[in-house]
Amino acid sequence: MSDAPALKLGDFICFSLYSASHAFTRVYKPLLDRLGLTYPQYLVMVLLWERDGQTVGQIGEQLFLESSTLTPLLKRLEAAGHVRRERNPADERQVLIRLTDTGRGLKDQTVDFFEHLTQAVGMGLEEITELRDNIQRLRSNLNRFAG
Amino acid sequence: MSDAPALKLGDFICFSLYSASHAFTRVYKPLLDRLGLTYPQYLVMVLLWERDGQTVGQIGEQLFLESSTLTPLLKRLEAAGHVRRERNPADERQVLIRLTDTGRGLKDQTVDFFEHLTQAVGMGLEEITELRDNIQRLRSNLNRFAG
DNA sequence: CGCGATTTAATCGTGTGCGATATAATTAAA
DNA sequence: TTTAATTATATCGCACACGATTAAATCGCG
Numbered sequence: 174m175s176d177a178p179a180l181k182l183g184d185f186i187c188f189s190l191y192s193a194s195h196a197f198t199r200v201y202k203p204l205l206d207r208l209g210l211t212y213p214q215y216l217v218m219v220l221l222w223e224r225d226g227q228t229v230g231q232i233g234e235q236l237f238l239e240s241s242t243l244t245p246l247l248k249r250l251e252a253a254g255h256v257r258r259e260r261n262p263a264d265e266r267q268v269l270i271r272l273t274d275t276g277r278g279l280k281d282q283t284v285d286f287f288e289h290l291t292q293a294v295g296m297g298l299e300e301i302t303e304l305r306d307n308i309q310r311l312r313s314n315l316n317r318f319a320g
Numbered sequence: 321m322s323d324a325p326a327l328k329l330g331d332f333i334c335f336s337l338y339s340a341s342h343a344f345t346r347v348y349k350p351l352l353d354r355l356g357l358t359y360p361q362y363l364v365m366v367l368l369w370e371r372d373g374q375t376v377g378q379i380g381e382q383l384f385l386e387s388s389t390l391t392p393l394l395k396r397l398e399a400a401g402h403v404r405r406e407r408n409p410a411d412e413r414q415v416l417i418r419l420t421d422t423g424r425g426l427k428d429q430t431v432d433f434f435e436h437l438t439q440a441v442g443m444g445l446e447e448i449t450e451l452r453d454n455i456q457r458l459r460s461n462l463n464r465f466a467g
Numbered sequence: 468c469g470c471g472a473t474t475t476a477a478t479c480g481t482g483t484g485c486g487a488t489a490t491a492a493t494t495a496a497a
Numbered sequence: 498t499t500t501a502a503t504t505a506t507a508t509c510g511c512a513c514a515c516g517a518t519t520a521a522a523t524c525g526c527g
Contacts, residue, residue, distance in 0.1 A: 295461035314442035
């Protein structure tokens with residue numbers, strides 16, 4: 174929200190999202206450092222673990238990110254040996270991102286994330302689910318306005 | 321959350337926060353462009369409109385940001401003529417941030433933000449308040465773990 | 468008082484994010 | 498079928514965000 178008469182910054186829901194998101198990244202940091210991944214890189218890897226061989230555009234659509242953000246990020250993942258980037262022979266405009274064996278193997282090193290994070294979140298599964306659904310609904314509303 | 325057996329990225333509450341936060345800044349963008357402010361700069365201005373003359377450390381504490389982020393941001397606000405940066409005579413280690421007249425005047429140009437944003441959020445006041453409180457509670461839990 | 472420990476900002480390097488623009492490939496139109 | 502419009506990435510410039518380090522000022526303890 175914005176500056177209604179007596180609204181302080183702490184009351185802005187935009188700021189609660191902004192600061193909570195950063196807080197989450199800070200919790201992930203020590204876990205991801207062991208894998209040599211940043212948080213956005215981890216998000217891309219999660220997508221690829223779900224379904225390998227996606228285009229830059231497909232990844233961007235799911236993460237709500239532009240190619241100007243993803244291209245350098247994907248090149249870093251490639252340089253780290255986690256993915257390969259290859260043109261789609263069927264449509265040379267597209268670049269397909271594929272996991273390497275080491276990239277696929279990284280998934281095993283994330284098995285203990287769940288426990289660490291549920292601990293850090295400190296809320297019940299039901300409560301988390303409801304909160305997540307509400308945040309997603311808010312995101313849909315916002316994207317309708319921005320997109 | 322992380323990768324429990326069948327959890328997809330869309331189910332991660334961390335990602336819902338991450339993407340919703342970005343969605344919010346995209347909604348703010350056209351409004352803030354008129355003032356020549358970025359979203360983090362706007363957050364600093366809101367703090368200063370609430371209470372003028374805060375130190376870098378106080379601002380960072382409320383925004384959960386480091387001096388390595390704030391120092392260049394504040395210099396840009398100074399270069400834009402919105403704030404002044406001056407050492408605290410009582411403790412020369414601290415830098416006090418004070419609004420200029422033009423910086424104080426910017427507040428008037430944000431009166432229509434509230435309407436735009438409530439529109440974009442598309443939720444009732446009561447629902448927003450509850451959501452915000454839950455997000456803040458989550459943030460507190462996370463910060464206990466990271467800090 | 469003196470001096471080491473602490474506090475507070477600033478600096479530096481790396482990695483996002485995004486708007487604007489460029490380039491190459493594909494598709495649609497005349 | 499040559500040309501015009503569209504699509505998919507890439508590039509560039511700017512602004513965060515943070516960890517690690519540095520430098521200056523203050524504090525605290527003998």
